[in-house]
Amino acid sequence: MPFESDPQPPHTGKPKTFAGGAGAVTSALKHVMKSAGPIRGTQALLELNQKDGFDCPSCAWPDPDDHRAHAEFCENGAKAIASEATTHRIDRRFFQTHSIADLLEKSDYWHDQQGRLTEPMILHAGETHYQPISWDDAITHIANELKGLDHPDQAVFYTSGRASNEAAFLYQLFARHFGTNNLPDCSNMCHESSGTAMKQAIGVGKGTVTLDDIHQADTILCIGQNPGTNHPRMLAALEKAVENDGRVIAINPLKEAGLIGFAHPQKISGMLGKSTPLASQYLQVKVNGDLALLRALGKELFEREDAQPGSVIDHDFVRQHTQGIDAYRHRCENANWDQLITQSGIPKNDIQQLADTILRRDRKLITCWAMGITQHRNAVATIREITNLHLLLGAIGRPAAGLCPVRGHSNVQGDRTVGIYEKMPESFLAALDGEFGITCPRQHGYDTVDAILAMHQGAAKVFFSLGGNFLQASPDTDFTAQALSNCTLTCQVSTKLNRSHLVTGQTAIILPCLGRSERDTQSGEDQFVTCENSMGIVHMSKGKLNPASPDLLSETDIVARLAKATVGDTRAIHWRQLVNHYDQIRDMIEKIIPDFAPYNQQVRHPGGFYLPNHAKMRIWDTPTSKAEFSDSACDQFQVAEGRLVLQTLRSHDQYNTTIYGLNDRYRGIGMGRRIIFLHPDDMKSRGIAPVSQVDITSHWEDGERRAENFYAIPYDIPIGTAAAYFPEANVLVPVHSTALESNTPTSKSIEISLQPSH
Numbered sequence: 001m002p003f004e005s006d007p008q009p010p011h012t013g014k015p016k017t018f019a020g021g022a023g024a025v026t027s028a029l030k031h032v033m034k035s036a037g038p039i040r041g042t043q044a045l046l047e048l049n050q051k052d053g054f055d056c057p058s059c060a061w062p063d064p065d066d067h068r069a070h071a072e073f074c075e076n077g078a079k080a081i082a083s084e085a086t087t088h089r090i091d092r093r094f095f096q097t098h099s100i101a102d103l104l105e106k107s108d109y110w111h112d113q114q115g116r117l118t119e120p121m122i123l124h125a126g127e128t129h130y131q132p133i134s135w136d137d138a139i140t141h142i143a144n145e146l147k148g149l150d151h152p153d154q155a156v157f158y159t160s161g162r163a164s165n166e167a168a169f170l171y172q173l174f175a176r177h178f179g180t181n182n183l184p185d186c187s188n189m190c191h192e193s194s195g196t197a198m199k200q201a202i203g204v205g206k207g208t209v210t211l212d213d214i215h216q217a218d219t220i221l222c223i224g225q226n227p228g229t230n231h232p233r234m235l236a237a238l239e240k241a242v243e244n245d246g247r248v249i250a251i252n253p254l255k256e257a258g259l260i261g262f263a264h265p266q267k268i269s270g271m272l273g274k275s276t277p278l279a280s281q282y283l284q285v286k287v288n289g290d291l292a293l294l295r296a297l298g299k300e301l302f303e304r305e306d307a308q309p310g311s312v313i314d315h316d317f318v319r320q321h322t323q324g325i326d327a328y329r330h331r332c333e334n335a336n337w338d339q340l341i342t343q344s345g346i347p348k349n350d351i352q353q354l355a356d357t358i359l360r361r362d363r364k365l366i367t368c369w370a371m372g373i374t375q376h377r378n379a380v381a382t383i384r385e386i387t388n389l390h391l392l393l394g395a396i397g398r399p400a401a402g403l404c405p406v407r408g409h410s411n412v413q414g415d416r417t418v419g420i421y422e423k424m425p426e427s428f429l430a431a432l433d434g435e436f437g438i439t440c441p442r443q444h445g446y447d448t449v450d451a452i453l454a455m456h457q458g459a460a461k462v463f464f465s466l467g468g469n470f471l472q473a474s475p476d477t478d479f480t481a482q483a484l485s486n487c488t489l490t491c492q493v494s495t496k497l498n499r500s501h502l503v504t505g506q507t508a509i510i511l512p513c514l515g516r517s518e519r520d521t522q523s524g525e526d527q528f529v530t531c532e533n534s535m536g537i538v539h540m541s542k543g544k545l546n547p548a549s550p551d552l553l554s555e556t557d558i559v560a561r562l563a564k565a566t567v568g569d570t571r572a573i574h575w576r577q578l579v580n581h582y583d584q585i586r587d588m589i590e591k592i593i594p595d596f597a598p599y600n601q602q603v604r605h606p607g608g609f610y611l612p613n614h615a616k617m618r619i620w621d622t623p624t625s626k627a628e629f630s631d632s633a634c635d636q637f638q639v640a641e642g643r644l645v646l647q648t649l650r651s652h653d654q655y656n657t658t659i660y661g662l663n664d665r666y667r668g669i670g671m672g673r674r675i676i677f678l679h680p681d682d683m684k685s686r687g688i689a690p691v692s693q694v695d696i697t698s699h700w701e702d703g704e705r706r707a708e709n710f711y712a713i714p715y716d717i718p719i720g721t722a723a724a725y726f727p728e729a730n731v732l733v734p735v736h737s738t739a740l741e742s743n744t745p746t747s748k749s750i751e752i753s754l755q756p757s758h
């Protein structure tokens with residue numbers, strides 16, 4: 001990887017104490033007008049999240065069921081649209097002008113500014129520049145490479161969570177028909193820990209609440225997430241809950257503006273900067289101190305129950321619906337208060353106050369969480385501990401109570417539902433076999449980390465990516481770069497240029513596709529696709545803008561062409577015909593997953609339809625048919641004396657690896673990304689002056705990794721912990737450091753030491 005640095009120190013100012021307001025609107029409009037111009041930009045924003053418009057490609061937070069504002073979007077949704085609807089174009093001249101070496105020297109921010117990809121390109125082995133290639137030749141090249149492999153498991157088919165249900169279903173059907181379950185996806189780096197834990201505990205890997213539940217909840221815990229930046233429309237829901245006398249509790253090492261307060265930009269008061277306070281209690285937990293905090297809360301609840309039997313535990317629910325409370329009770333009773341307080345960094349009276357809040361009124365408790373929980377070694381145990389709390393109080397499967405893992409990519413949940421998973425259950429594979437007369441492989445495939453290792457060892461040779469930016473999103477950037485370079489072919493279906501197009505196998509191919517916002521016409525008829533949001537609602541998404549180039553194909557079409565060229569039609573699957581009308585693909589999905597039926601009818605209802613969720617109905621699809629308490633030790637990520645725990649997170653101006661701008665407005669940072677937030681005492685004790693540059697070394701059992709020239713920023717963060725932006729800090733995340741059971745890279749707990757830069 002070429003070395004990158006920020007030439008100037010960042011501007012630093014006071015972190016904000018609320019999110020939204022006029023600043024959010026100004027920023028949104030600035031991004032849209034700069035990239036997309038007044039006409040295309042305004043058209044895009046008006047279609048966004050309307051019932052007959054397109055689904056915002058930014059996050060998976062649901063739209064209101066009933067009333068939708070004319071402008072049902074947020075600042076960061078607007079940035080996502082500005083990036084996609086941009087009027088800038090990358091054509092063949094661009095690739096003639098810029099060699100790969102040249103493009104590698106540019107920043108990720110620069111890459112995004114260059115605009116939309118417009119035609120298929122190929123980088124031949126040994127060449128320095130991409131060249132144009134026709135669609136037919138590109139598809140034939142990939143198909144031949146796949147057919148020439150010794151075994152189908154030498155191919156890896158990655159998916160990023162923007163792919164529609166229709167594209168994703170065809171893609172997994174193709175991969176399995178071809179003969180492999182190697183279907184890693186971004187979810188492996190994201191909410192895999194949530195799916196794993198919830199499946200064990202309640203039999204379904206999805207959240208159990210609706211937007212209306214959030215509005216009506218008594219208490220909402222927001223643990224390890226930054227909704228002001230990553231799910232801004234969630235703030236409107238939290239505001240409604242607070243207006244209904246609900247309480248929001250924030251659990252986060254950083255004081256995030258969007259959890260402190262919210263000025264609704266669609267209300268006059270909000271535009272004038274009048275904010276609604278959100279979190280009634282803000283617990284600045286140590287990084288990875290959540291399990292200890294939750295255990296302490298459990299201990300407090302059992303102590304109160306003992307003092308006044310029947311006052312805390314929902315005994316009827318526990319008896320009828322659960323199993324394993326005794327082991328959990330022992331864990332809590334045997335835990336030591338002092339140790340839990342030290343581990344979590346939260347004093348006992350704060351935990352008692354938290355218990356008071358949760359136990360008031362009807363214990364309608366909702367817990368929301370995201371990457372601050374899922375990307376740790378003990379993530380699965382921590383999420384099971386969250387579930388324990390809900391089981392104890394019977395706070396699941398009743399109105400305004402339940403679990404709410406807040407998903408990332410707008411269709412990451414839907415992709416998993418329709419089969420993007422390296423270990424789909426036997427029932428699903430058997431259904432594919434039966435319906436389509438194929439034989440799906442049964443051996444589990446590679447997840448993201450295993451795919452990196454396989455490519456690194458040479459066991460996998462062709463890497464195909466349906467969206468995403470594998471190199472920059474994955475851990476251990478240098479190691480992953482080597483893995484991709486070992487391939488014979490790397491191929492990306494993409495809308496925008498990114499670094500995964502530049503660190504490649506011997507041959508590389510870029511297949512440019514339509515974005516969500518664009519019209520997708522097949523056989524003369526405009527098509528829509530469907531997505532599933534974080535709350536299990538399947539709805540349609542119909543792009544209206546003119547495509548960025550006449551040479552773009554839809555993802556669905558690209559997958560069908562590749563499948564036809566590689567495995568060919570069968571009696572039951574006519575790949576190219578399926579694309580003539582996407583209703584046919586939805587009919588196929590419904591045959592494999594009857595929960596969708598009648599898919600084509602229901603999805604045409606304005607707003608879409610809910611997929612059934614058994615846990616919501618208190619039906620537990622676990623081996624015992626009960627909801628399971630967990631029984632796990634209260635461990636924590638430990639670092640050697642003098643070292644710090646680093647978490648990697650998102651700034652306000654990025655979408656994962658897409659960098660929209662260089663500011664992190666709510667945290668008071670301007671014009672800088674290579675920064676590390678530190679506690680002032682940790683800086684002082686190491687002789688690090690504010691805004692001086694440091695090199696970061698990460699420590700793991702296999703050795704050290706380094707990232708140079710990060711500006712040290714004093715910040716309100718628990719002592720002993722640090723934070724830096726992803727993807728700049730990904731070089732520090734060891735590929736072998738993953739969460740137990742879910743194999744998710746531990747991007748939120750990395751052991752580091754600091755040295756002054758030279």
Ligand SMILES: Nc1nc2c(c(=O)[nH]1)N[C@H]1C(S)=C(S)[C@@H](COP(=O)(O)OP(=O)(O)OC[C@H]3O[C@@H](n4cnc5c(=O)[nH]c(N)nc54)[C@H](O)[C@@H]3O)O[C@H]1N2
Pocket residue numbers: 058059060076190223224225226227229230231251252253254256285286287288289290370371372373407408409647648649650651652654655656657748
């Ligand atoms: N604008 C925008 N929207 C996005 C994205 C984006 O990049 N930009 N990404 C999308 C995707 S794919 C995802 S998965 C989501 C991500 O949404 P988030 O999970 O909100 O994203 P992160 O920035 O990783 O934020 C992690 C939060 O967890 C906190 N945290 C870190 N470690 C710990 C810990 O040990 N304990 C606790 N309690 N908190 C901790 C951090 O301080 C930070 O506030 O957002 C989605 N939406």
Ligand SMILES: Nc1nc2c(c(=O)[nH]1)N[C@H]1C(S)=C(S)[C@@H](COP(=O)(O)OP(=O)(O)OC[C@H]3O[C@@H](n4cnc5c(=O)[nH]c(N)nc54)[C@H](O)[C@@H]3O)O[C@H]1N2
Pocket residue numbers: 159160161162163186187189190191371375408409466467468469470472473474475493494495496497498513514515516555648649650655656657658726727729730733747
């Ligand atoms: N250190 C660290 N690493 C992390 C994380 C972290 O918190 N810390 N978070 C992880 C998480 S939660 C996730 S989800 C992953 C994200 O991993 P990915 O999903 O792989 O990455 P993205 O940055 O979302 O992908 C951006 C690219 O997608 C392409 N794209 C955009 N829209 C479309 C479209 O409509 N169709 C197609 N085909 N392509 C499109 C564009 O070319 C763009 O460059 O990163 C993970 N990596």
Ligand SMILES: [Mo]
Pocket residue numbers: 186189190191407408409
């Ligand atoms: Mo994610």
